[in-house]
Amino acid sequence: MTDTDPVAALIRDVAERIILPRFRNLATDQIIEKAPGDLVTIADREAEQALSEGLRRIDGTAAVIGEEAAAADPSVLDAVGGARVWIIDPIDGTEHFAAGRSPFGVMVALAEHGRVEAAWIYDPVRGRMCHARRGGGALIDGVPVTIRTPPNTRPIATLATKFFPAPLREMVEAQAATAFDLVPFPRCAAEHYPTLCLGGNQVGFFLRTLPWDHAAGSLLLEEAGGCVRRWDGAAYRLDDGKTGLLLACDAATWDLAHATLFAEQTGLDPNAPPPLA
Template identity: 30%
Template sequence: MPESDLSLLIDAARRAGDTARAYLSEPLDVRYKDAGAGPVTRADLAVNTLLHRVLGSARPDYGWLSEESPDTAARLGAKRVFIVDPIDGTRSFIDGEKTWAHSIAVAEQGRIRAAVVYLPLLDRLYAAAEGAGARLNGAPIAVTRRASAEGGTILAKKPTFETGNWPGGVPGMTRAHRPSLAYRLSLVAEGRYDAMLTLRPTREWDIAAGALILSEAGAQVTDRRGAPLRFNNAHPQTDGVLAANATLHGDLLDRLI
């Protein structure tokens, strides 16, 4: 059930933080994956191994989808599936920054049921179970109520705001960015920014946990064209992400399509 799963995810995330911190003063053996998929370090792999062991031993019947594990079709037949990014924001980790996160979620029948995003160096643990609200370090959080894009704040990469992406007109919003997608989603969930948008195809492990945290914080979370997000797909990727309260989401979507 989601509540018991959430307790498991919280414990696993904190243990992942301990593992990752142990590598901060060690050689990281940075390598780059094929097809421009970005860097991977010894820390990413160590955290992945830890999470696979901890979560898999607790829920041996759950499937497994992780950025740092070979994907197999076995997860498609599982009733519930762990969707994991061992370190979201690996470049930040390599650069000695603090805005990297562990992103862990449980999906069932395409929906995320429990989720945690944990930033060990900032001591920020975002958590949600379906129907139970979203919390940051145990305190309830909620998205902003801004109704119009004009004058609002949004987390997005700079190319997102090129004129050609906005047939309905580029919104007059203040743009900011964080390398970790999971952290971007979580920042909107706690109301520090009004919206989050990425137009690029997005891997499920980057957004699964953050999507539930945002939804439970009162946001509407869809792909870039307004379609609902579903998880544990055969090709684990979505067509971008748009997230904000329902009114602001509608305003932004009208400008995009």
């Protein structure tokens, strides 16, 4: 990423003009529950529109998939495996944003034929920009980042088990605690992926894997030296039609996490993720 990166400039501009002025300044009628427990704000919608228009100006050959556009019309997702596709999460962590707290962030990815090729994750409060290009490494605020795990420490895992049926959630968390120290999921992928890259924790585990939540972060983590795979061990692709994602700081930790989480005690099948609760 350079100082003239047009995507980074666009994201910063949208954050300054649209997102931050609404932070801790939302009226009640500007926060909507689009589904039970799933919030959207006027800032999400306005930011997505501005990002979509700006990205089309940068590369009009690419389709655009935004979280809010897909919520209004699920057929938008049909383009996810296309030749070139912009993927937008205008405010990841809307629950935090609506409550007037951090973390939340803006995530943009560029994919080609189902594989993420470039990624941007911006924290408007910190002013932190994460960026990755396939084969070009990961950068945070322009500085190359390679995951460094503290030696001889028990790995820290974050399990996003919100969408698991309650009994399964309890079994998975109990089994995970045999090998890892567990910390709560921050309910914000725009925070979780940089934390993995910076060594703050070593394992992430998801059932639901909507593309706007994971496209940008998955490439950032891979380019920082991490391991991103489906539960069955396959490489993560946006167009594979699968759910379930296991992240780790390196391949050895991924193997440990896989063996632990898919042990007989959990009843999880890596080839058949359970239905969303």
